[in-house]
Structures are given as C-alpha cells and as structure tokens.
Amino acid sequence: MIATFLDLFRSFSIALALVVCMPMAAPLAAQGAGGCNPNAGSGGFASDLGADEHFAESFSLPSSGALTRLTWWGTAPDEQLTYDGTNWVWAAGLASTDFEIQFWTDSAGVPGSLIYTVPTNACILRTPTGSAVPFAPGPWPAKAFPETRYELLLPTPLSLAGGTPYWVSIAGSTPGSVPWLWSFTPAGDGSAYSSTPWLASTDDFAFCPSTGPPSDPLGLPLFARVSVKRVLGPAQAPNAKWNHQTICAWLDDLNEIYLSSNLNFVLDEIVDLQDPGVPGSWFDPLVASKAAMEHAAEADPAAFKWRTDAVNVYLVNSLKDATGGDAGAICSSPPCPTDQNDIVILGPGPLHGSVGFAHELGHYFDLRHTHANHEAPECGCGGATDGDCVDDTVDDTDPQPTTTAAQHDQNFLAFALQQGYSPAQQADILANVMSYHGSGGIFPSTAVLTPGQRCRLLTALHEYRTAVLLAGPPASTASELVRLGSPPNPSALLPGSTSGPVIGGTWDPVVDHSSFVPDSIMDVLAISTTSPGAVNVPTAIGTLLCSLAPPPVLVSTAPGQPFAVPIPDDCELLGTALAAQALSAAAFALSLTNALDIVIGTL
Numbered sequence: 001m002i003a004t005f006l007d008l009f010r011s012f013s014i015a016l017a018l019v020v021c022m023p024m025a026a027p028l029a030a031q032g033a034g035g036c037n038p039n040a041g042s043g044g045f046a047s048d049l050g051a052d053e054h055f056a057e058s059f060s061l062p063s064s065g066a067l068t069r070l071t072w073w074g075t076a077p078d079e080q081l082t083y084d085g086t087n088w089v090w091a092a093g094l095a096s097t098d099f100e101i102q103f104w105t106d107s108a109g110v111p112g113s114l115i116y117t118v119p120t121n122a123c124i125l126r127t128p129t130g131s132a133v134p135f136a137p138g139p140w141p142a143k144a145f146p147e148t149r150y151e152l153l154l155p156t157p158l159s160l161a162g163g164t165p166y167w168v169s170i171a172g173s174t175p176g177s178v179p180w181l182w183s184f185t186p187a188g189d190g191s192a193y194s195s196t197p198w199l200a201s202t203d204d205f206a207f208c209p210s211t212g213p214p215s216d217p218l219g220l221p222l223f224a225r226v227s228v229k230r231v232l233g234p235a236q237a238p239n240a241k242w243n244h245q246t247i248c249a250w251l252d253d254l255n256e257i258y259l260s261s262n263l264n265f266v267l268d269e270i271v272d273l274q275d276p277g278v279p280g281s282w283f284d285p286l287v288a289s290k291a292a293m294e295h296a297a298e299a300d301p302a303a304f305k306w307r308t309d310a311v312n313v314y315l316v317n318s319l320k321d322a323t324g325g326d327a328g329a330i331c332s333s334p335p336c337p338t339d340q341n342d343i344v345i346l347g348p349g350p351l352h353g354s355v356g357f358a359h360e361l362g363h364y365f366d367l368r369h370t371h372a373n374h375e376a377p378e379c380g381c382g383g384a385t386d387g388d389c390v391d392d393t394v395d396d397t398d399p400q401p402t403t404t405a406a407q408h409d410q411n412f413l414a415f416a417l418q419q420g421y422s423p424a425q426q427a428d429i430l431a432n433v434m435s436y437h438g439s440g441g442i443f444p445s446t447a448v449l450t451p452g453q454r455c456r457l458l459t460a461l462h463e464y465r466t467a468v469l470l471a472g473p474p475a476s477t478a479s480e481l482v483r484l485g486s487p488p489n490p491s492a493l494l495p496g497s498t499s500g501p502v503i504g505g506t507w508d509p510v511v512d513h514s515s516f517v518p519d520s521i522m523d524v525l526a527i528s529t530t531s532p533g534a535v536n537v538p539t540a541i542g543t544l545l546c547s548l549a550p551p552p553v554l555v556s557t558a559p560g561q562p563f564a565v566p567i568p569d570d571c572e573l574l575g576t577a578l579a580a581q582a583l584s585a586a587a588f589a590l591s592l593t594n595a596l597d598i599v600i601g602t603l
C-alpha cells in the first residue's frame, strides 16, 4: 500500500487529538508580548485545507485600532513522503503558494463568528528566513525545508476593539499541494484547530498582528511626491538633457510603468541646485561618493534642497564608476544604512532612458536586480543565496561588466533553455525593469514588473517610505475662482471661454463690456504668482487684486475679445496657483475688473 504525507499527518492528528481531548488544566492564556509570537526555528505543523486540520491562533490588540498587517512564519515543502511498499521515500510534490486567512471573533476561548476572509489575491511578501526546518525524524531519510517569513498587507484594514480576543486562522490552500507547515513559536499559549467544533491544541504558532505603520489599503492608488533637483555646472546650467519637457515626459513614463502597482509619482517641484561641491562635485559625481553625498544633504537639507517628504532625485551631468565608466544612475535600498538609503542620482543616459529612471525608483522601493543571485548579499536581501528575494522571477544570468546587452540576452536564453523556463518566465526577465537586459530596448509600454515585484515594492513602501506619500490624489482639475475684492470691483472678467487654465492649452478669459467700460479701447490681463488671493489694495481705478511685484505677466486683446494665454506644456506647473485681473482702458479712464484666482490643472 502507498501511504502519503497526508496519511502521516492524519496519524499525528489522532495522537494529538488524544492529548488535547483531555481536560485542560488552565484556560487559554494571553499570547506573547505585544501580541507578537515570532518563530522559533524549531519546526511546524501542517495547517492546510488539504490536510486534516488547519489552525487558528488568538490575539488581542492593546487598544482599539485597525489591523493593517499580519506576519507569520512557515514552510511550504515541495516534496512529500510516500511509502513504496518497503520504505518511506521523499517524492516531488507541489508547494502550497496560496493561503486562506480568516479572522474570527472569540467565543468562550475558541473561534466564534467569521469576521473577515483575506482575498486570495492579496499581496503576501515572502522572505526566506535562512532557517531549514527539519522534518520530524522517523523511518525515512532526514529532510529539511527552507522556512519563509510571510507578511500580508491587509487590502482593507480591519478595525478591532482593544483588549478583546480575536482569532486568525492561516491555512495553505493550493489544491493538490503538499500540506503547508505553520512554524511553532516559543511565545503564546494554546490555540484551536479546525474541526467542527473547534478543538483546542497545546501547540503555539508563529505570527504577529500589527496596526502600524498607517498604510493605505493596497489596491487604492498611492501618490508619491518627487522632488527633482537639476544640478547646475560651472556654466550655471544643468546638462542639456534635463529640460522640463524631458522631466515631464519621464514622469509620465514612470507612471505608465508603475500603473499596475497602483503607484503614481507626482512631480512636486523642479529646482535648480548650484553644485554644492561637498564632498565633491555634484555636477559630475562619482558612484563611490553616493553615501557621502546623502550624508551631506541630510545634515544640511536647505543647502542641498533635500526633502524629507519626497523622493530626492538629483539630475547630474555625468556619473562615473570606479573605472571611469558611465554608471548611468544609482539609488540605494531602504534597509541600507541611513546615509545610503534615500538618494537617487540620475546621469543623462541611464539604460533604456526613462525605464532606467523607473529601475532606480525600483531600488528606492527595495527591488533588487533580477540577477541579484550573482551579486553579494545586500541590505536585507540575501543576494547569491536568495536571488532578488521575489518568488515569481526566475534566476537571471550574470551581466559581467564586459558583457554587452545582446550577449547578456543570449546568455540568458541559453540558460533558460537549460533550466526549462517557460516563455512567460523568460519574457518577465528579458523585459524586466530591474534587469540589465533589453538589447532591443525596453520601453514604458513593454517594461515588466511581476506581481511578486509589485508586492515587494508596495511592502517596502509601507514599511519605509510612507513619508513621501500624499494623503490622496493631487488636484488635477483647473479652477477659476471669481474674487471681487473690497471694495468690490465690477464682475466683468469672465472665466475661460473654451477651457480653464490647462497645461499645454490656451486659457481664454474675456472681459464682458455690456455694462463695464463699454467704450473700452483695449483690455489688458495681468497674471501674478505672488500670494494669489491675498492682494487687496483700493486705488482710484478700483481695487488692485493682483500683485505687481514681481511684475505680472501682461496679455492684451481688443475690447471684448478673449485673451489668449498660452499655458506651457510643463508638468511642473500642475497645481500652480495664480491671480489674474483685467484692466480696461477707455479714452480718459482706466478701470479694474474682478480677479480670477486660478489653479493650473490637466483638465
């Protein structure tokens, strides 16, 4: 007869049931400090829909709040024991990659009513712990399986009452898989396992519920501020590449590439920075200076226009590596030391242009190269041991410094054939944002970030980068607000005839002369940027509502004809607030109209 791994667990279950059905000496006690019960690295037990049972653990929050994330530890074996009639042997099996995770109320010490089932497509970050969990010794060859730390960002934070016991059940749910094993913890006390009714067990399983940091639910768009600094060279100019049109176009490309991650980049500013020269040139910096540059900027934010609430991107003239070669661009990963975990430096020619920019921001959100399996372990990702720390990207080949992109592509294709990678797996690497591939080019429309990479970057965002997030979508709708002033001017300046002030468009407000200066010989529109909405100076010709310092932009037109105000196609202007006011001139008099306080938008 053939016995399976499952049978084995059934026999364990019977033994366990014999133990736990006896009266318990004490009621179930509270879990470990802070409700967190970390793993012990001492093995685990099957908790899987395909096994006889799956387990639930109790927890309570110290005060009422929203549960935002859940961490737990376990092992997904891809082999199972079978009995071949003579011996127990290990045979290949399917590892469980999916979970059923449910939250329950407490009912007299056991799970009560179901509160919430986590959607099966929720993002679960998987990180190898480095521990190998040995399978229980027996009449079979010794075997150990790698343990994984799982972290779930709840798609919808779960509001729970403080000091109240709840239960969470975690079960492997991949059909036909080898049962998933939930790791034990030395913390905690007691649990319940799924049968009907719930039966108590003396096992304790490793998990940590968490209410922080505050996070936007996954699935909703997130908006990250970007502060772009153009470093000026000796000629007081940035590299010619870095005009506003390029910067705007690259931001658009970023948003196309990250659209599927629900992550949007919002250009907060483009500022020019005179090369600070500390610790060396920022116009032509060296890769090796990265940490020193970030250190200097963080020590004196004003001098370096450094922001703590935005992604700091420095656009430079060139970026040289140790051999004098062009490094393209650099960034660091968030778990790295604090003087090298934030700064993004872009030379004018990163690989694949704007996709190279997306690559650096991938690093900013803790994505690693697809060939990280050939790199040294770095800051929280095991490199050679664990590849890029993302499950659904296969191992890439090593892009040696002397390997051309075409050779790198060819090397990978040969390796992929050898490894039996599927066409989809190959495509995910060859067009991956975090690869060095793409001899034929990688474009915003073809650039790939896999679901595993998106999960990793979103998890890093919530763990390390919430400071750069906007609370919600930025205003993108143009607005025109009538302001009469005090004393009030005639309400004669009408909003745009065909559209509001839209980037790349022509704004066309008009003076209505039906009762205002009917004998006007010319209309002039003044547009000022200083304190829109704040200026109110009574004068002999009406109340001045528009600042004259610095001098406003002036546009004139024939009486009653719409003004034609071109709005530059520059994404930096999005959200800019301005005040506009018209002056009409008759033969012997000037008269001021109301103001229009405007905000430049995209529609």
Ligand SMILES: [Zn+2]
Pocket (backbone or CB within 6 Å): 359, 363, 369
């Ligand atoms: Zn890189």
